[in-house]
Amino acid sequence: MVHFRTWPLGQQFRQLAAYLSQPINFGSRAVLVSSLLALTLVSMGKRLQLFETFEMLSFDLLTRLQIQESPDPRLLLVEVTEADLEAYGWPLSDQVIADIIAEVQRHEPTVVGLDLYRNTPQDMPGRAALAQAFEASNVIGIFNVGKQGKGIEVPAPPTWPADQLGFNDLVIDPDGVLRRNLLYVSAAEDPFFSFPLRVVLAYHRDLPFQVDRQNDLLRIGDAKFPALMPGDGGYARVDNRGYQVLLKYRTSYQTAPSLTITQVLAGAVPPDWVRGNIVLVGSTASSLKDEFFTPFSQDQSSQFVMAGVEMHAQSISQLLDAIAGEPALYQFLPQWGEFLWLLGWTLVAGVAGWAVRRPASLLVLSGSIVLGIWGLSGLALAQLVWVPTVEPIAAFLLALGLVLTQKALYRSSYDQLTMLPGRDMFLLQVQRALQHHPGTAVTVVFLDIDRFKLINQSFGHLMGDRVLKTIGQRLRQFLPTSAQLARVGGDEFAFLLPVHDQTTVDQWLGRLQTELSAPFSVARRRLSVTSSMGVAMAHRDHPPTAQDLLRDAHTAMYRAKALHEYRHEVFASTMHEEAVRRLELESHLLSAFENNEFLLHYQPIVCLQSGRIAGFEALVRWYRPEEGFVSPGQFIQVTEETGLIVHLGQWIFRAACTQLKAWQQQFPDQPLTMSINLSRRQFHQADLVIQFGDTLQELALVGNRVQLEITESMIMRDVDGAVDLMHRLKQLGLKLAIDDFGTGYSSLSYLHRFPTDTLKIDQSFVGRMDQSDDDREIVHTIITLGQKLNMDLVAEGIETETQLARLRAMGCRRGQGYLFSQPLGRDGATALLANPWPWAQASIPNGASTP
Numbered sequence: 001m002v003h004f005r006t007w008p009l010g011q012q013f014r015q016l017a018a019y020l021s022q023p024i025n026f027g028s029r030a031v032l033v034s035s036l037l038a039l040t041l042v043s044m045g046k047r048l049q050l051f052e053t054f055e056m057l058s059f060d061l062l063t064r065l066q067i068q069e070s071p072d073p074r075l076l077l078v079e080v081t082e083a084d085l086e087a088y089g090w091p092l093s094d095q096v097i098a099d100i101i102a103e104v105q106r107h108e109p110t111v112v113g114l115d116l117y118r119n120t121p122q123d124m125p126g127r128a129a130l131a132q133a134f135e136a137s138n139v140i141g142i143f144n145v146g147k148q149g150k151g152i153e154v155p156a157p158p159t160w161p162a163d164q165l166g167f168n169d170l171v172i173d174p175d176g177v178l179r180r181n182l183l184y185v186s187a188a189e190d191p192f193f194s195f196p197l198r199v200v201l202a203y204h205r206d207l208p209f210q211v212d213r214q215n216d217l218l219r220i221g222d223a224k225f226p227a228l229m230p231g232d233g234g235y236a237r238v239d240n241r242g243y244q245v246l247l248k249y250r251t252s253y254q255t256a257p258s259l260t261i262t263q264v265l266a267g268a269v270p271p272d273w274v275r276g277n278i279v280l281v282g283s284t285a286s287s288l289k290d291e292f293f294t295p296f297s298q299d300q301s302s303q304f305v306m307a308g309v310e311m312h313a314q315s316i317s318q319l320l321d322a323i324a325g326e327p328a329l330y331q332f333l334p335q336w337g338e339f340l341w342l343l344g345w346t347l348v349a350g351v352a353g354w355a356v357r358r359p360a361s362l363l364v365l366s367g368s369i370v371l372g373i374w375g376l377s378g379l380a381l382a383q384l385v386w387v388p389t390v391e392p393i394a395a396f397l398l399a400l401g402l403v404l405t406q407k408a409l410y411r412s413s414y415d416q417l418t419m420l421p422g423r424d425m426f427l428l429q430v431q432r433a434l435q436h437h438p439g440t441a442v443t444v445v446f447l448d449i450d451r452f453k454l455i456n457q458s459f460g461h462l463m464g465d466r467v468l469k470t471i472g473q474r475l476r477q478f479l480p481t482s483a484q485l486a487r488v489g490g491d492e493f494a495f496l497l498p499v500h501d502q503t504t505v506d507q508w509l510g511r512l513q514t515e516l517s518a519p520f521s522v523a524r525r526r527l528s529v530t531s532s533m534g535v536a537m538a539h540r541d542h543p544p545t546a547q548d549l550l551r552d553a554h555t556a557m558y559r560a561k562a563l564h565e566y567r568h569e570v571f572a573s574t575m576h577e578e579a580v581r582r583l584e585l586e587s588h589l590l591s592a593f594e595n596n597e598f599l600l601h602y603q604p605i606v607c608l609q610s611g612r613i614a615g616f617e618a619l620v621r622w623y624r625p626e627e628g629f630v631s632p633g634q635f636i637q638v639t640e641e642t643g644l645i646v647h648l649g650q651w652i653f654r655a656a657c658t659q660l661k662a663w664q665q666q667f668p669d670q671p672l673t674m675s676i677n678l679s680r681r682q683f684h685q686a687d688l689v690i691q692f693g694d695t696l697q698e699l700a701l702v703g704n705r706v707q708l709e710i711t712e713s714m715i716m717r718d719v720d721g722a723v724d725l726m727h728r729l730k731q732l733g734l735k736l737a738i739d740d741f742g743t744g745y746s747s748l749s750y751l752h753r754f755p756t757d758t759l760k761i762d763q764s765f766v767g768r769m770d771q772s773d774d775d776r777e778i779v780h781t782i783i784t785l786g787q788k789l790n791m792d793l794v795a796e797g798i799e800t801e802t803q804l805a806r807l808r809a810m811g812c813r814r815g816q817g818y819l820f821s822q823p824l825g826r827d828g829a830t831a832l833l834a835n836p837w838p839w840a841q842a843s844i845p846n847g848a849s850t851p
């Protein structure tokens with residue numbers, strides 16, 4: 001959290017900047033920050049009057065929903081209608097007005113309010129009569145405080161007593177609607193009373209009237225009329241000069257019973273409409289344009305425009321109610337109450353945005369909350385409390401938006417399974433560590449779970465997830481918070497280690513290894529997983545980038561894996577070079593195939609009894625234009641890992657078969673075989689048998705002259721599958737040999753199940769035969785085993801005459817090795833066949849021998 005208590009301002013900004021530059025961290029902090037931010041923005045928006053119009057709209061709508069039409073029986077309107085205008089002319093003469101007042105007075109009203117201006121300057125007949133009417137203290141007149149006509153203000157006739165006059169300043173809201181009621185203005189000496197206030201005070205002559213400046217309110221008897229303040233309800237910056245109250249409309253149209261002046265002058269006034277009541281005389285003829293918009297005007301026809309006298313009737317009615325102790329005055333939340341009202345909703349938004357996961361649920365929930373806010377405001381308004389509606393809705397939606405944005409940012413940088421930061425955030429932390437501790441070493445550890453794929457494959461991904469969670473938890477428990485633990489890949493974690501010397505790192509990671517490998521239960525299964533770790537340290541001499549450090553730790557982790565897993569390795573620069581070389585090799589290999597840089601060499605396989613060439617083993621070579629020959633040991637595995645072997649293997653098979661065919665045609669009297677090595681990946685290739693069959697058919701080659709060499713390890717992985725494949729290959733007529741026999745720890749019990757024809761004794765045993773009795777014994781055993789199983793035997797790597805003699809003596813039928821010949825190019829091998837072969841027994845001519 002940012003603490004704003006510290007001054008000066010610059011420091012606050014620095015703190016804020018530091019906070020904002022931090023990676024997004026989700027949780028209660030995000031909820032709180034979003035809420036407060038939304039609250040601040042909405043409060044500022046209120047000051048800027050952003051919501052006022054909408055608050056008014058909402059106020060009007062809620063008012064319309066709640067209004068109950070009940071004309072006020074304490075009032076009687078005497079209207080000047082269009083028809084009256086025609087009958088009596090306009091303005092009405094003072095005499096007509098005096099007559100109306102006199103007619104009304106006959107029935108003893110408490111107050112007669114004359115809502116007609118009499119401050120027009122012309123001398124009209126009946127002025128004296130009207131002045132006389134004003135001598136009765138229950139007659140109240142109106143005067144205009146605004147500027148009239150061409151800016152000349154005309155006061156009411158001086159003969160009228162000042163305490164029987166009220167002004168008519170109706171205050172209109174910016175949207176043109178009349179919602180307020182200006183009751184009283186206290187200028188320096190003269191107080192000004194509004195017409196309705198004067199009427200009401202005349203009605204309640206016995207009640208004391210008091211202006212309480214200290215508390216900003218008016219008192220009539222026990223009733224208090226607090227003045228409207230800026231910020232009250234939905235108002236933002238209301239012009240609150242004088243004492244205003246919010247108008248409470250009693251009705252939307254018919255405020256009180258009414259008569260026209262024609263009816264009054266005709267003497268048709270029901271006496272009990274007048275007795276003890278207030279009679280208001282005013283014009284309602286629309287041609288006089290003395291009309292106002294009310295909250296009911298919005299979507300209604302023009303009949304909902306109210307004439308000035310009707311507005312005054314509404315106002316008088318409200319004041320009378322208030323004095324009678326009925327609920328008639330609006331109340332507003334105090335500023336702190338409004339603050340809490342907004343804060344509450346922003347917090348609800350924050351929590352909803354954080355906790356609700358499904359967009360549909362969130363949509364429904366936020367929709368209901370928005371309606372709920374509106375409904376609550378409606379309920380409050382029914383109790384005459386005007387709480388803002390639009391502001392809390394805006395604050396709610398804004399806070400929701402802010403939280404969701406933070407959530408999205410958080411999701412993109414945090415891993416949802418382990419709740420750990422992801423790679424990007426980790427890199428940011430490493431970078432920060434590098435910047436903050438220039439000079440000291442920064443130690444990054446990259447951890448990969450050993451054989452995690454196997455867990456996923458055998459127990460399912462759900463189990464895999466549980467394992468990841470457990471490892472995440474254990475790491476969190478073991479490491480200090482400063483370690484900035486992160487999940488940087490599928491089964492990969494990374495962290496900063498707060499130690500910098502090799503011995504301590506070794507100790508730490510040793511302990512961590514033990515901790516992590518402790519068995520645990522997942523879904524009623526006991527499991528123990530180990531992990532391999534790579535360590536990279538940034539040294540002071542040339543600080544690397546965060547990316548470099550993580551990459552180096554990753555490389556070191558790979559070395560740890562290659563060196564038997566369940567260990568850690570510290571990065572050395574050679575590892576990186578090696579990795580780069582490996583990548584280069586991969587990319588070169590890909591183009592090598594396209595550039596025809598592969599070729600085959602052939603090593604003769606010799607019949608040890610006759611010395612004749614029985615066949616060849618095809619061995620692939622890669623000729624790199626700049627570097628010369630590259631041996632298969634350096635690239636076969638890479639082609640397996642990249643998948644290139646599938647094409648390469650196919651090419652090798654075809655090329656070797658083509659060569660065999662060529663030799664068969666060139667040397668028809670030499671029955672040659674061709675041995676071709678198969679790679680592990682090819683062994684799992686679905687269409688292998690079909691491809692080989694097609695090639696043989698195309699070349700019209702008999703399969704039984706071709707022998708495929710398979711290593712033990714390839715078969716032992718999936719014995720049944722291998723046996724099946726071997727049978728299918730045999731159906732093509734192909735021969736099968738087990739290559740490098742003796743090195744693969746294969747179970748001898750399986751051997752008889754494999755439909756193999758030949759065992760190739762690995763060259764390591766042959767090579768050590770001269771020095772070691774054990775190896776001699778092994779070779780002997782393999783030969784005996786082969787003979788027992790009725791298999792052919794080929795000894796690999798024969799380099800000396802002694803080895804040859806021994807093998808012969810043991811009964812080995814065939815062999816290959818440098819003693820006879822290195823693997824040779826096509827021409828070299830052809831030459832061996834074409835020219836006399838020194839190893840063939842001189843007495844027997846090549847062509848006449850039997851294999």
Ligand code: C2E
Binds near residue numbers: 618
């Ligand atoms: P391998 O199938 O056991 O091949 C015999 C290896 O022993 C060849 O090495 C050969 O040059 C070497 N060699 C032969 N005689 C002697 C000897 O007297 N002394 C010594 N020290 N070595 C001898 P190369 O050609 O480097 O091949 C290595 C391995 O690469 C092969 O072992 C085979 O597993 C693989 N390989 C070679 N060509 C292919 C191929 O076309 N396809 C596949 N899938 N693998 C191949």
Ligand code: MG
Binds near residue numbers: 617709739
């Ligand atoms: Mg081989």
Ligand code: MG
Binds near residue numbers: 739740760762763796
């Ligand atoms: Mg071999």
